[in-house]
Amino acid sequence: MTADRTRTVAIVAALAVAVAAPFVLPTYLVTLLSLVFIAALLASSIDLLAGQGGLLSIGHAGIAASAAYAIAWGTTESLALPVQLGLALVVTLVVSAVYALTTMRTRGIVFLMITLALGIVVYGLALKLSTITGGQNGLTGIDRPEVLASSSAFYLLTVAAFVLAVVFRAVLARSSFGLVLRGIRESESRMSSLGYSVTRAKFLAVMLSGLLAGLAGVLIVWQAEFISPNVASFNRSAMAVVMVILGGTGTLLGPLIGAGVVVGTEHWLSSYVERWPTLLGLVFIAVVLFAPGGVVGAFSRWRHGAVRDRQHVEPGTRAALPSLLEDQGLAGGVDGRPSEPQ
Amino acid sequence: MDDRTRGKPGSWRLGVLGAITVLVVTACGGAATTSAPPASAAPPASEAPASAPASEAPASAGAGGTVTVGFISPTTGFVAALGTDMKRGWDLYWELNGNTAGGVTVETVYEDDAGDPEVALTKARRLVEEVGVDMTAGPILANTAYAVADYVGGQGVPSFHISGADDLTQRQFNPLVLRVGYTSSQSNFPAGKWAFDQGYKEAVTICPDYGFGWESCGGFVSGFTGAGGTIKEQIWHPLGTQDFGTYVTQAQAAAPDVVFIGSAGGPDAILFWESWTSFGMGETPLVGNCCFADQVLLRDQGEAANGIISFSYWTEGADSAEVQKFVEEYESRHGEIPSLYAAGSYLMAQVIAGALEATGGQVDGENFVKAAQGLTFDDSVYGPIAFDDTNNIVGGVNREHVEARDDGKYWNVVDETIPDVSQFWTYGKDAFLANPVFSRDFTSQ
Numbered sequence: 001m002t003a004d005r006t007r008t009v010a011i012v013a014a015l016a017v018a019v020a021a022p023f024v025l026p027t028y029l030v031t032l033l034s035l036v037f038i039a040a041l042l043a044s045s046i047d048l049l050a051g052q053g054g055l056l057s058i059g060h061a062g063i064a065a066s067a068a069y070a071i072a073w074g075t076t077e078s079l080a081l082p083v084q085l086g087l088a089l090v091v092t093l094v095v096s097a098v099y100a101l102t103t104m105r106t107r108g109i110v111f112l113m114i115t116l117a118l119g120i121v122v123y124g125l126a127l128k129l130s131t132i133t134g135g136q137n138g139l140t141g142i143d144r145p146e147v148l149a150s151s152s153a154f155y156l157l158t159v160a161a162f163v164l165a166v167v168f169r170a171v172l173a174r175s176s177f178g179l180v181l182r183g184i185r186e187s188e189s190r191m192s193s194l195g196y197s198v199t200r201a202k203f204l205a206v207m208l209s210g211l212l213a214g215l216a217g218v219l220i221v222w223q224a225e226f227i228s229p230n231v232a233s234f235n236r237s238a239m240a241v242v243m244v245i246l247g248g249t250g251t252l253l254g255p256l257i258g259a260g261v262v263v264g265t266e267h268w269l270s271s272y273v274e275r276w277p278t279l280l281g282l283v284f285i286a287v288v289l290f291a292p293g294g295v296v297g298a299f300s301r302w303r304h305g306a307v308r309d310r311q312h313v314e315p316g317t318r319a320a321l322p323s324l325l326e327d328q329g330l331a332g333g334v335d336g337r338p339s340e341p342q
Numbered sequence: 343m344d345d346r347t348r349g350k351p352g353s354w355r356l357g358v359l360g361a362i363t364v365l366v367v368t369a370c371g372g373a374a375t376t377s378a379p380p381a382s383a384a385p386p387a388s389e390a391p392a393s394a395p396a397s398e399a400p401a402s403a404g405a406g407g408t409v410t411v412g413f414i415s416p417t418t419g420f421v422a423a424l425g426t427d428m429k430r431g432w433d434l435y436w437e438l439n440g441n442t443a444g445g446v447t448v449e450t451v452y453e454d455d456a457g458d459p460e461v462a463l464t465k466a467r468r469l470v471e472e473v474g475v476d477m478t479a480g481p482i483l484a485n486t487a488y489a490v491a492d493y494v495g496g497q498g499v500p501s502f503h504i505s506g507a508d509d510l511t512q513r514q515f516n517p518l519v520l521r522v523g524y525t526s527s528q529s530n531f532p533a534g535k536w537a538f539d540q541g542y543k544e545a546v547t548i549c550p551d552y553g554f555g556w557e558s559c560g561g562f563v564s565g566f567t568g569a570g571g572t573i574k575e576q577i578w579h580p581l582g583t584q585d586f587g588t589y590v591t592q593a594q595a596a597a598p599d600v601v602f603i604g605s606a607g608g609p610d611a612i613l614f615w616e617s618w619t620s621f622g623m624g625e626t627p628l629v630g631n632c633c634f635a636d637q638v639l640l641r642d643q644g645e646a647a648n649g650i651i652s653f654s655y656w657t658e659g660a661d662s663a664e665v666q667k668f669v670e671e672y673e674s675r676h677g678e679i680p681s682l683y684a685a686g687s688y689l690m691a692q693v694i695a696g697a698l699e700a701t702g703g704q705v706d707g708e709n710f711v712k713a714a715q716g717l718t719f720d721d722s723v724y725g726p727i728a729f730d731d732t733n734n735i736v737g738g739v740n741r742e743h744v745e746a747r748d749d750g751k752y753w754n755v756v757d758e759t760i761p762d763v764s765q766f767w768t769y770g771k772d773a774f775l776a777n778p779v780f781s782r783d784f785t786s787q
Contacts, residue, residue: 028471035464127552130781136552137507138459138485140492140514226492228459228485235458267464270418270454277418 018159022152030151031223036256036263037158038219043243043255044165045212050241051250052178053205054185055111058237059099059119063210065232066095066122067217072227073132075142088218095122096210104202107188119237126229138228142221158219165212166252172208181205239266242280246287248294257295408447409698409705412469414480414490415687419456423608423638424482424683428504431684432479434672435691443695446703455481462486463493470497476705477501479690482683484553491519500711502694504686506632508557509779511734511765517708520715520733522690524632524655524765526554527561527780529739530604531767532760533629533653534565536741542599542627544574548589548614549604551578551782558604558631560780564767564787566602574598578782581606586617593623600627607633612642619646629653635744637681640752647752650744655724656682657740659747659755664721679753685723693717730764732771739763 022030042064049055070091074084103114126133133139148154172178180201183191192198221227230236243262247254261283270276291298413432416425429452441448451473455462462481466489469475477500481487487505494501495518503510503519506526510519537545545566549555555578563573575596579589593601601623605611611634618624630652637658640647658669658679668688672680680688697714704710711733718728727737738761742754766774769787778784 026472028468031467031471032464130553135556135781136485136554137488137509140488224460224463224489226459226463226489228489230458230460230485266456267461268468270456270461271465271468274417274454276454 015163019156022155027151030155032263032268034151034155034158034219034223035267036259037155037162038216038223039240039243039259039263040256041158041162041165041219042213042216043240043247043259044162044169044252045209045216046240047244047249047251047255048169048172048209048212049205050244052173052181052185053202055103055107055202055205056241057099057103057115057209058112058234058241059115059117059122060209060213060240061234061236062119062122062232063092063095063099063213064217064220065126065229065236067092067214068221068227068231069126069133071218071221072139072142076139081145085218088214092210092214092217093207096207096214099210100203100206103206104199116234116237119232119234123229123232123234126232133227133229136229138226138230140226142225142227144222144225148222154222158223161215161219162256165215168212169252177201177204242284244294246284246294248296248298251294251296251300254294254296406445407703408449409477409703410449410451410473410475411694412453412466412473412475412478413450414453414455414462414465414469414478414486415482416457416486417452417454419458421457421483424681425454425457427681427683428480428482428687430672430676431680431687432691434668434675434684435688435695438671439692439695444698444701444703446698448695448698451475455486457483457486459483459485459489463489466490466493470494470499475499477694477710479503479694480687481505488514491516495519498707500705500707500714502690502714504683504690506554506557508765511730511732512775513779515732517733518711520693520711520729522693522735523686524735524737524739524763526557527564528734528763528765528767529632529653529655530558530561530602531565532739532741532763533602533631534562534567534571535569536565536653536760537562537600537602537627537629538566538569538571540600540627542571544572544598545600545602546575546577546593546596546598547573547602547604547785548577548579548593549602550581550583550606550610552581554606555581555604556782556785557780559602560785560787561767562602562604562629562631563785567786568768573786576785579610581610583610584613586614587621590614590617590621590623593626594621598626600629602629602631603634604631605634607636607638611635611639615639615643615647632656632682635742635754637679637753640744640754641678644752645746647744648746651741651757652743652754653739653741654682654754655735655737655739656685657742657754657756658685659742659745659753660725660740661756662721662725665723668723679751689723692719692722725759726761730766730771732765734765736762736764 021033042060046057046060049057067088070088071084074087099115099118102118103111106114127136144154148157180191180196183196184198184201188198220231239262243255243258246261247256247258262280265276265280273279287294293301415428416422417429436448451469453465453469455465466478469478478490478494479502481490482505484505484507487503487507487510491501491503491510495516498518500518503521504523506523508525508527511521511525547559547562549559559576567573575592577589577592579586603614605614628650630650632654635647635650635652658665668685669680672684693714696717697710700713700717701710715729715733720726724735725738727735730736738759740756741758742756744752744754747753774787777787
């Protein structure tokens, strides 16, 4: 089909541009792009829950920070790289399990509040366990592995990690587990009366999402070669959610676009515009008001026009924010549709 | 949903969204998406801060040339007030003294780090890699300063700091880093000794529970116990505490001879002082650190703060020509008495200008920092100062108290100056550095 072919060509072209970027761009921009891809990876981990399961987490920076601190601590203790990575994996799994176990019976606002609280707990620990974390001052001199020392090599790793996350989410969305998650998003009670274990599915979803967040954490500390509790701050988690909503909840590339806008504003535009937080806020409000499906949602709506062929719509192009509110009976549905009967 | 009936409003919305997105994406240039045209991200000249020179030679200048300084301070975020004061102090120096020194023109590129170490790092990277600055100045928060010093130093570029973070010039000493200021503990050693000399035998300390607080209390506790005093209790409160009632009653219950408060300033200082006085503790002897009884507290509390004793290297009411000139010029422009942060940045500019004079405008990594480190000032906004061999100020610490100026504004005046206080106090560098940096568990050298 031509549509498929166009898509393949677009994907290959985009990948080619992404891979070629470090060879033409100055190193500073390459560094900035690595930041975008890492932020997009963290946003993807949130979107895995939000887009598929309608579970919005504002504490995911806590999982990423745990993995990042594992690497940082491993480096200061001069552990071998595989040991460091193993440690980061174990820490990620343990912390994700805590997130999963405490949230697997909740949804909507309660899920959001528990993840918020857990994120703040991780932040507090990073601040207090100063013998391991360096406290508020953080740890300097965490050099990344030799092979990744150059900014372009590291950039390519961030691209690879993001592509991996996209493939992973695409496979997940098409799997039966993905369908179960979407079923839970639409109606939890229906899924449990059909015999699915909603709790188990949520546990697994949070663990999978935590793995992506942990990967982002490893890249975060390698990128900065420095770590401080700010990595776990509420602000980080909230910004990642902003990226998800800006880009389009439940879309594969939305997190990348959202990350581009947020990181671009915070790290780059702020050099030229003093009131950059205001600008970012205005953009966010505009997107929420005029394009609840985010940039990607608006784009695909425009592209598919009135036809709106279901096959062409990315799985789960629904906004998590409205569906989150819907769960609480607070909103009247998406796109002007009345709420489905629960 | 019937899309045909929604066609028009839909495209209107899309139009607005598109316009905003285009604005943002073009403004972000290559940063926004990978598919954006590469390297088309040259900033519009009119929006560029101060200057955006294309510098091919980051580590040299020479007579007639231009030296570019990357100035990083938090002008947004939760410590925006400090960053704004820093910028004002910095600008005031160049305004009063002209922006040439050692035959070269000094240009400043300003960056906002929002108080976040990762943003500070990206900004430092931009300054070094894209703008090609010859040196950096700032930022203020300890974690941002550590991050910036580590990276900028690693690139062979000199960086100047006013952050108090002890280890910047101690266990993490880097010959490319110079602190135009005091460590967080430095000015509190004499405070501890003085308190004991007043006849106070037992003390309670109250400090915020993070690096700055540990280091501030570490200075006082070391000085006080070193002289023979005992610490009855050390009270730690979270940064940003709203209600100091519990901490004040803990101090009250301990019934010490003297209380030391090592505040990070700002709202913490104000809220602490309100609790302290409302619990009737006004009569208990209290000694503050650099940042407790500064202008932020005095502007808010006025007469209620009259008489507070503290130890600092910056005293706005000091009887010094340099200080009074600075205060007068600053006040005439901004309508308020300058804070420690404005004074620190002003001095940082003065030191950089002095170093440029000394090298004839040559900025050459470690040699430039060496030139700055070799400077001495008979009088500065911090009084007579010199630098030690790990690039930190050795200078006077003032015992000061709050009183009303002739026009009714409250400020600190000097009671006594303890001269030549080193960051290692009386312990000696090697003995001091053999111990770990101050922490909640280690506050006495």
